[in-house]
Amino acid sequence: MKKIFNVGLIGCGHIAETYFRAHKYFNNFKIIKCADINTKAAEICAKTYKIESLSVKQILKDKDIDIILNLTIPSAHYSISKKAILNGKHVYSEKPLATNFNEGKKLIRLAKQKKLFIGNAPDTFLGGGSQKAKELIDKNTIGKIKFGNAIFAYPGIQSYHPNPEPWFAKNEGGPVIDMGPYYLTALVNLLGPVDNVFSQSLKNTKKRIIGIGPRKGKIIKVECPTTYFSTLSFKNKTIIRLTLSFDVISHLRNHIELYGEKGSMVVPDPNMFGGSVLISKKMNSNWKNYKTNKTLLGKINIRSQSLRANESPTNANYRGAGLSEMIYSIQNKKMHRCNGDLSLHVLNVIDSIHKSAKSRKKIKILTQCKKPKYFTKKEINSIIK
Ligand SMILES: NC(=O)c1ccc[n+]([C@@H]2O[C@H](COP(=O)([O-])OP(=O)(O)OC[C@H]3O[C@@H](n4cnc5c(N)ncnc54)[C@H](O)[C@@H]3O)[C@@H](O)[C@H]2O)c1
Structure with a gap:
């Protein structure tokens, strides 16, 4: 071929x-x-x-x-x-x-x-940061993970996107559909599939003002909740509290923290490919820093910040890795990592978070997917130039 x-x-x-x-x-x-x-x-x-x-x-x-x-x-x-x-x-x-x-x-x-x-997408879980966290979890470095926290929270896209309406629209808007895929895919990559969810939501403002572009100053309607608090119970019994919000001006929490029987782990930003994994195995001990900036898909490759908010010159962005790995899998007749079963499971969780927030009921997740396999150096080397 x-x-x-x-x-x-x-x-x-x-x-x-x-x-x-x-x-x-x-x-x-x-x-x-x-x-x-x-x-x-x-x-x-x-x-x-x-x-x-x-x-x-x-x-x-x-x-x-x-x-x-x-x-x-x-x-x-x-x-x-x-x-x-x-x-x-x-x-x-x-x-x-x-x-x-x-x-x-x-x-x-x-x-x-x-x-x-x-x-x-997302394929960010193929990056050095998420893969280092996976390697350490699979080696049982922090023991069985009992629970954890995850958060994505900022004031929303309206200040820097010229056409922000879709992010606030009734059926396609909100932080769960926008940022949920990164967090949920990263968590499934580390913990396996989700069993059930319970969620609550808030809509803090009825209107937002476009902050950039030819329509700057125009008021747009907010037609969906803009903050969701969810409790995700994974099939492996781990419980994660996930906050996704377009209503937070600023915060200092880590993107993902996992608490295991032998220690705690800070997982790097699931919207990016690189970052350090931090581990503490004793109360008040220093956090051991597992850097990924020398790994194949963790090396910083952004030198100047582009107009897009998701890029910073201190991180790595190898979007396209999932597409390339899919092509490799087509050629080698195997299942790709960013596959349909995984993205359907994530969509099932997104949909259930929305439904649970409306009904105030716990919702069982009916789709299954396999926890993706660790992305080996050999496999990465076969797709990179
Ligand atoms: N912008 C980011 O930072 C970013 C990061 C990661 C992922 N994404 C995802 O990438 C996708 C695109 O985001 P974007 O920021 O580039 O959006 P965008 O609005 O800048 O671009 C989308 C393009 O799709 C075109 N389009 C819309 N409907 C179409 C149709 N039916 N047929 C053909 N073309 C159509 C639009 O005209 C527009 O040019 C979204 O799914 C978003 O979630 C965006």
């Missing part, structure tokens, strides 16, 4: 730049054509990266394309991924898989029927 897969990009927005940068790091794909519902965005993208721009319809039917990279907004993920599969293409999509669980289920079923691969 050929080594380099031709990728057709749909959705030429903010995050596209990061995937083009992935050409520098990974050896088995090339984005050769692009499309967007906004033809101008596709044309600008094509010009910037010296590729061809097509209409969405054309790219889906293009014979040169092996994989559709779906970087559209969350509410379009389902329809674009579905069309890609129906046109016989493998698909790799940004998170979440879809904005509702039923659509997610349909996508996975369709991909299985058509024997095509469907892959989904």
Whole structure:
């Protein structure tokens, strides 16, 4: 089978730049054509990266394309991924898989029927930081993990995104759909699948003001809760308290802390690839720092901060690793790590958090997925340049 897969990009927005940068790091794909519902965005993208721009319809039917990279907004993920599969293409999509669980289920079923691969971000759990935490947990460094805390909290995207409406919209908005995929995927990677959830939510403001771009100053409606507190019970009996919020001005808590029978662990930012794992095995002891900045997918690769808020020059960003690992898996006929079962399970948890907050009832998670395997140096070396 050929080594380099031709990728057709749909959705030429903010995050596209990061995937083009992935050409520098990974050896088995090339984005050769692009499309967007906004033809101008596709044309600008094509010009910037010296590729061809097509209409969405054309790219889906293009014979040169092996994989559709779906970087559209969350509410379009389902329809674009579905069309890609129906046109016989493998698909790799940004998170979440879809904005509702039923659509997610349909996508996975369709991909299985058509024997095509469907892959989904986030792939940050393949990075040096999450993988170091996994290695230490699997070696039983902190013993059995009994419980833990996880938090993503900030004031919301409205100050730096020119079109923030989707983040506050009724069916696709809120912090669980936006940031939940990173935290939930990272936790499933470390602890295995979730068994049940209980959740509460808050909506603190009815309106937000756009802080940037041509519509600066415009007031937009908040149509969804913007803070969720959830208790996640994992099948392995670990309990995690997860806070996801667009209502916090500032905080000093760690992204993820896990408390085991033999010690405590701070897991690095699940939105990024690098960072240090910290472990303390005695009360008031110093935290041992397990750095990952020399690992293959943990090395800092961002020198200057781009306009996107998720990048800082002190961390590593290898988005595209999941796409590359999926291609490697297609070529070697094995299950990829950012697979449909994992992303459907995460979507099931997201959906259940929303439902639990509405019904005030504990919800059992019915989907299953396997805890992803440790990403070995040998495997990483086979996909990086
Ligand atoms: N921006 C980030 O920092 C970031 C980081 C990680 C993941 N993501 C994810 O990446 C995806 C895209 O985010 P973004 O920030 O690039 O969004 P964006 O709004 O900047 O870009 C999305 C693009 O998709 C196009 N689009 C929308 N509907 C379409 C359709 N039906 N057909 C074809 N094109 C369509 C839009 O015209 C736009 O150009 C989202 O799922 C988001 O969750 C974004």
